[in-house]
Amino acid sequence: MDWLPGAASSYAAELDTIFWVILAVTGIVLVGVQVTLVYFLVKYRGREGRRASYVEGSTKAEVIWTVIPAVLIVGIAVASQRVWSQVKNPDRFPADALELNVEARQFAWSITYPGPDGELGTEDDFTRYNEMRVPVNRPVVFNMTSADVVHSFFVPAFRIKQDAVPGLNTRAWFEATEVGEYELACAELCGVAHGLMKGKVVVLPQDEFEGWLAGLGE
Amino acid sequence: MATVEAMAAPLAHGHHEEMSFVRKYIFSTDHKIIGIQFLFASLAFLALGGVLAIMLRWQLGFPGEAMPGVGVVAPKFYNALVTMHGTFMVFFAVMPLLVGVYANYLIPLKIGAPDMAFPRLNMLSFWIFVQSGIVMTASLFVEGGAPGAGWTAYAPLSAVPQYTGVSLGQQLWIISIVLFGASSLLGSVNYITTVINMRAPGMTLFRMPLSIWALFITAIIALLAVPILAAAVILLFFDQTLGTTFFLPADGGQPLLWQHLFWFFGHPEVYILILPAMGIISDVIANGSRKPVFGYHSMVLAIIAIAFLGWITWGHHMFQSGMNPLLGTSFMISTMAIAIPSAIKVFNWLGTMWRGNLRFHTPMLFAIGFVSLFTIGGLSGIFMASNSVDIFIHDTYFIVAHIHYVLFGGSLMAIFAAIYFWFPKMFGRMMNEAWGKIHFALTFIFYNLTFFPMHILGMGGHMRRIYDPTQYEFLQPYQPLNKFITISAILLFVAQLPLIANFFWSLFRGKKAEANPWRDNGLEWTVASPPPHGNFAVTPIVYRGPYEFSSPEVEEDYLPQDVPLNGEREVVGAGVGEE
Numbered sequence: 001m002d003w004l005p006g007a008a009s010s011y012a013a014e015l016d017t018i019f020w021v022i023l024a025v026t027g028i029v030l031v032g033v034q035v036t037l038v039y040f041l042v043k044y045r046g047r048e049g050r051r052a053s054y055v056e057g058s059t060k061a062e063v064i065w066t067v068i069p070a071v072l073i074v075g076i077a078v079a080s081q082r083v084w085s086q087v088k089n090p091d092r093f094p095a096d097a098l099e100l101n102v103e104a105r106q107f108a109w110s111i112t113y114p115g116p117d118g119e120l121g122t123e124d125d126f127t128r129y130n131e132m133r134v135p136v137n138r139p140v141v142f143n144m145t146s147a148d149v150v151h152s153f154f155v156p157a158f159r160i161k162q163d164a165v166p167g168l169n170t171r172a173w174f175e176a177t178e179v180g181e182y183e184l185a186c187a188e189l190c191g192v193a194h195g196l197m198k199g200k201v202v203v204l205p206q207d208e209f210e211g212w213l214a215g216l217g218e
Numbered sequence: 219m220a221t222v223e224a225m226a227a228p229l230a231h232g233h234h235e236e237m238s239f240v241r242k243y244i245f246s247t248d249h250k251i252i253g254i255q256f257l258f259a260s261l262a263f264l265a266l267g268g269v270l271a272i273m274l275r276w277q278l279g280f281p282g283e284a285m286p287g288v289g290v291v292a293p294k295f296y297n298a299l300v301t302m303h304g305t306f307m308v309f310f311a312v313m314p315l316l317v318g319v320y321a322n323y324l325i326p327l328k329i330g331a332p333d334m335a336f337p338r339l340n341m342l343s344f345w346i347f348v349q350s351g352i353v354m355t356a357s358l359f360v361e362g363g364a365p366g367a368g369w370t371a372y373a374p375l376s377a378v379p380q381y382t383g384v385s386l387g388q389q390l391w392i393i394s395i396v397l398f399g400a401s402s403l404l405g406s407v408n409y410i411t412t413v414i415n416m417r418a419p420g421m422t423l424f425r426m427p428l429s430i431w432a433l434f435i436t437a438i439i440a441l442l443a444v445p446i447l448a449a450a451v452i453l454l455f456f457d458q459t460l461g462t463t464f465f466l467p468a469d470g471g472q473p474l475l476w477q478h479l480f481w482f483f484g485h486p487e488v489y490i491l492i493l494p495a496m497g498i499i500s501d502v503i504a505n506g507s508r509k510p511v512f513g514y515h516s517m518v519l520a521i522i523a524i525a526f527l528g529w530i531t532w533g534h535h536m537f538q539s540g541m542n543p544l545l546g547t548s549f550m551i552s553t554m555a556i557a558i559p560s561a562i563k564v565f566n567w568l569g570t571m572w573r574g575n576l577r578f579h580t581p582m583l584f585a586i587g588f589v590s591l592f593t594i595g596g597l598s599g600i601f602m603a604s605n606s607v608d609i610f611i612h613d614t615y616f617i618v619a620h621i622h623y624v625l626f627g628g629s630l631m632a633i634f635a636a637i638y639f640w641f642p643k644m645f646g647r648m649m650n651e652a653w654g655k656i657h658f659a660l661t662f663i664f665y666n667l668t669f670f671p672m673h674i675l676g677m678g679g680h681m682r683r684i685y686d687p688t689q690y691e692f693l694q695p696y697q698p699l700n701k702f703i704t705i706s707a708i709l710l711f712v713a714q715l716p717l718i719a720n721f722f723w724s725l726f727r728g729k730k731a732e733a734n735p736w737r738d739n740g741l742e743w744t745v746a747s748p749p750p751h752g753n754f755a756v757t758p759i760v761y762r763g764p765y766e767f768s769s770p771e772v773e774e775d776y777l778p779q780d781v782p783l784n785g786e787r788e789v790v791g792a793g794v795g796e797e
């Protein structure tokens with residue numbers, strides 16, 4: 001059992017790196033604070049006849065412990081922003097992606113494929129439920145909406161999460177990097193069967209996927 | 219060298235008016251009684267919230283198995299448990315415990331006032347709170363079941379009865395929140411006015427204890443934030459019952475509008491839940507360390523900074539909601555910024571203990587627990603503040619871990635510290651120290667065993683608010699951990715029995731408390747335990763700040779705010795101790 005689920009999308013590794021960097025930075029701060037705390041508790045434990053030092057503070061200390069966290073945080077923010085804009089900025093979505101439509105509803109996912117002509121919104125589009133088939137190593141952009149309440153499209157292995165909101169078209173993308181089957185979950189409380197609103201993403205070799213698409217999903 | 223004892227004024231015994239039981243204990247306008255009423259009411263809700271938590275944890279640890287005495291938890295009931303646990307804990311336990319109980323009890327006593335500015339409004343505030351609690355509790359039992367849209371009540375789920383199968387329950391939830399808002403507003407107006415207008419001579423703003431600073435700033439936040447929630451839930455009510463579409467996609471409505479309104483209230487709300495706790499902890503740590511609070515002024519500034527920044531960070535709850543990703547950037551920056559004053563506070567608490575002469579009384583133990591656990595909660599906030607890491611951990615158990623480290627490890631630990639610290643003042647008797655320490659040790663251990671592993675679940679991608687994790691293949695390896703968490707949670711619940719027993723036993727049998735059992739400096743300790751109606755026989759005069767512990771000017775290691783040192787008494791007649 002890994003700490004983070006096995007990574008299977010193009011940006012998963014970068015996102016994980018930020019996770020681990022933050023864990024390292026906060027981990028050091030955490031250990032520092034807890035060790036200092038315990039050390040003080042032992043060292044300055046009350047004893048008869050001792051008197052606490054009458055110290056009211058230190059401007060120098062305040063400046064130090066304002067500036068250091070500020071610097072660390074700016075670093076984390078800058079690193080985070082890079083990946084954020086790569087994943088979520090619509091202007092930077094990959095070109096030549098496969099485009100799909102996703103509609104969430106209580107309690108299922110419907111995925112509409114462009115069919116053999118590769119164009120959505122044409123006669124040969126077809127729809128499948130709770131199973132999203134995609135080619136490996138090719139970006140997939142999907143237009144998502146919801147028919148009823150807010151849902152959230154979550155594939156842990158891809159590190160993708162995007163809410164599906166009724167009345168809104170939320171776009172998201174991923175590029176699967178390994179052939180296989182991955183679980184798709186709804187991450188936003190959406191009603192009685194929220195916990196059962198699951199599906200899967202099947203990543204196929206590219207030619208196999210093309211064949212499947214040309215055969216209208218047969 | 220001077221001694222405090224020689225110079226302190228003799229204990230005041232206020233005028234006793236004879237009042238009927240009902241006037242004195244039920245429809246009382248005395249801020250102390252109202253504080254105590256809030257204490258009993260919100261502790262009852264805390265227990266109820268705890269019971270709901272154990273039931274939902276049971277389902278996660280032992281999915282589909284019958285819970286002894288309850289039976290199998292059905293999916294719809296599970297959603298109700300999640301919703302009502304959050305609702306009771308946030309609105310009916312932690313918030314009233316801090317703001318209802320300790321703002322009421324402490325503000326007049328600590329600033330040297332006879333009562334609140336508006337005692338009748340204060341009584342009204344409590345009784346409206348009771349009504350809102352009754353309505354909320356009723357929503358558990360009505361036809362159609364209890365609300366199941368989460369404590370965040372996201373629309374359209376909460377707005378259209380067909381989506382949850384709940385209609386009356388959700389409407390009662392809304393009505394209760396509106397009443398709650400009214401109660402909270404009356405309280406806030408009162409606290410703000412009292413702090414501004416009724417401070418004793420010499421009690422300048424920068425001589426106020428940090429608990430009072432925090433409660434004061436919190437009241438301002440609440441005054442501004444709670445009406446937003448009230449307005450939002452009223453619109454939600456219209457959507458539910460009148461067919462309007464404020465939060466529905468039809469006719470120009472906007473589901474995301476609900477989220478913006480809710481979190482524009484909700485993020486300031488979380489500071490309502492933590493700032494008073496931070497203030498209380500500062501008082502207790504100074505007392506337990508026998509040292510002035512390190513960096514008093516920067517502590518006050520940090521409270522104010524948090525209160526300001528708290529208004530511009532709400533979007534961090536909505537990174538994945540479909541709002542413009544550019545906003546995801548700005549909300550990350552503001553959220554990261556708020557971690558700085560939080561860090562400053564932690565360092566200043568450590569600074570306060572540094573070179574102290576620590577006394578590990580029960581309140582101090584809980585305060586130390588607070589510092590340790592709040593640090594974890596604050597640091598986990600940074601993971602989620604990172605917009606890109608949040609893509610993965612949003613709506614997972616990582617969030618659940620964070621919430622509980624700040625709200626249980628933080629706020630509730632501070633509440634426990636406060637209960638033990640001010641119990642003698644409230645009830646005139648001491649709580650049992652040994653049992654207090656046992657309560658602390660068990661709570662600290664089982665707390666961590668329950669909530670720390672939730673970080674690991676979150677890292678594994680474990681969604682929150684799901685009924686049965688074993689439905690997902692990738693979550694099956696985590697089932698033993700889920701079981702472990704559930705068992706720890708049950709033990710954590712059981713670990714509260716010493717508190718309950720100690721509380722009630724001490725109420726009747728505890729050792730009689732003297733006026734100042736903790737050797738503290740605050741004005742509340744200069745009057746009898748419990749203080750008489752009207753608090754102070756003579757208006758106290760304040761000569762210094764509240765944290766003059768181990769001052770070189772006196773032999774004792776404390777120096778109450780109202781004790782004049784040689785020569786000061788005369789000066790005061792003219793300048794009233796102003797700095």
Ligand code: HEM
Nearest residue numbers: 488491492534535557560596599600602603612613621624
């Ligand atoms: C260092 C300071 C803090 C930071 C940076 C921070 C950051 C965050 C972020 C980014 C989220 C949203 C995560 C998500 O849903 O994906 C969050 C959620 C939350 N935080 Fe904090 N937080 C901090 C302190 C606090 C404090 C002091 C409290 C309360 C006492 C608190 C209570 C909560 C609650 C209740 C939620 C979850 C609400 C829900 O979705 O049910 N946080 N926090």
Ligand SMILES: [Cu+2]
Nearest residue numbers: 151186190197
């Ligand atoms: Cu869903």
Ligand SMILES: [Cu+2]
Nearest residue numbers: 485488532535
């Ligand atoms: Cu927030």
